[in-house]
Amino acid sequence: MTLWRIRATVDDRPGYLSVLTASLALRGVNILTVQVQPTEQGAVDDFLVDAPDTLDEAELVAAVERGRGRDCWVARSEARGLADQPTRVLGLADRLVRDPDGTGEALRALLAADVVSWRPASVGAERGISGASMLLADPVGGSFALRRAAPDFTPAEYARAQALVQLAATVARRAAEQVTLVLPDGAEVAVRPASAHDLSGVVELHEACSARSRQRRYLSGAALPQPARLRRLLEPARGLTLIATSTGPDGTAESVVAMANLLAEGDEAEVALLVRDDWQRRGLGSALLRRLAQHAERAGYAALLLHVQAINDPMLRTLRRLGRPSTAERDGGLLTVTVPIAVAALADRPGTSLAPGG
Known part of the structure; x- marks a missing residue:
């Protein structure tokens, strides 16, 4: 038989x-x-x-x-x-819990796909199935493109695959939920992804920052952002927001001392930092920027974009400490800095080099 x-x-x-x-x-x-x-x-x-x-x-x-x-x-x-479909799916879910970076291989095994690739989001891309091709939304941005010779994909297979991708994104997020950073001066801060529950702490962070720090972050003025805007920053539609918290020496309640945003659009992601004045120049901004760059690399973005005042020397030094080649375009007093991330990075753009030593 x-x-x-x-x-x-x-x-x-x-x-x-x-x-x-x-x-x-x-x-x-x-x-x-x-x-x-x-x-x-x-x-x-x-x-x-x-x-x-x-x-x-x-x-x-x-x-x-x-x-x-x-x-x-x-x-x-x-x-x-001979293993039934629920058993196979549970086995793949177990693999993803242990290794969320294995999403592509899990999709290949689930659907017997010949080709699984990640692509950035584009305006004309429509998620769903078309014959033996499938395009799945990746919650961290972009899409997984799958193709096989035969048979055609079914809606049920699409739903299973999308659930698997969602699981991988959730596991990856939780894996990075909280780490403890030890800064060069020995201070410790907890870093984790933000949520809407952090709104009050982030409002307090903005109130504790100087007008100059807020103006450097938002470029459009020193006024406190509206809560609705902060809520959108805490849970971006695509991307990631990290917050850093610290507790007082006597164990007092934790307070938010920094916020780092990675907001994705297409295959690029815009980055911005806000660090409370008494935590600046202590290595916290550099540590947060490195974590955002690592997330962008895992998510497959081509580049980071940062809009920085030309006179914002602390932020420019933070960019140099990132240790990645970068270019900058100047428009008056504003620099738009591009930091290539993916292997197939964006072509070099004319501008001022910000590479270390540049």
Whole structure:
């Protein structure tokens, strides 16, 4: 006996599945598992079967067609195919919990995809399935593009794959939820992704910062940002916001001492920092910028963008400490700094070099 996978579409009407299974049974085919996936074209039946060695692919296709099946796809399977779909998905979820960076390989295993690649978000890209191609939204930005020779993807497969990607993003976020940074002067701060619950602490951070620090962060004035704007910064639609907190020497309640934003648009991500005045020049800004750059690298962004006042020497020094090549374009008193991230980085742009020693 030989294991085969068979996929076929039948009309979603009472009795049609039994006609198909009866046609297979007449040829000695034993159905081990079956999944029914509703689509607009009918019910897609996915079988794992044990067939006599004398039956070949063409004969199995003929049996399906005699059983009122259409759009038939047949391929040999292996013993591992005996694991049912929920078991396989749970196994892949367990792998992602241990290694969230393995999303691409998990998708390949889940869907038997030939090609899995990550691409930045673009205005014209429409997530979903088109035949044997699939485009999945990545919660951290961009999309996973999948393709296989056959069979066509189904809505149920799309939903499973999207849930797997969402799980990987959640695990990756929680893996980075909180770390303790030890600054060069020995001070310790806790760094974690922000949430809407941090709004009051971030408002206090802005109130504790000098007008000059706020103006350097927002470039448009020193006034306190409205709570609605801060709430959007804490939970960006695409990207990541980190906050750093510290507790007093006597164990008093923690306070937010810095906020670092990475706001993604297309394949680039804009970065901005706000550090409370008494925590500046202590290495905290550099540490936060490095973590944002690492996140951007994992997420596949091509570059970081920073808008910096030309006279903001502390921020320019922080950029140099990042240790990555960068270029800058000047518009009056404002510099737009580009820091390439991905392997296929953006082409060099004309401007002033900010590389270390530049």
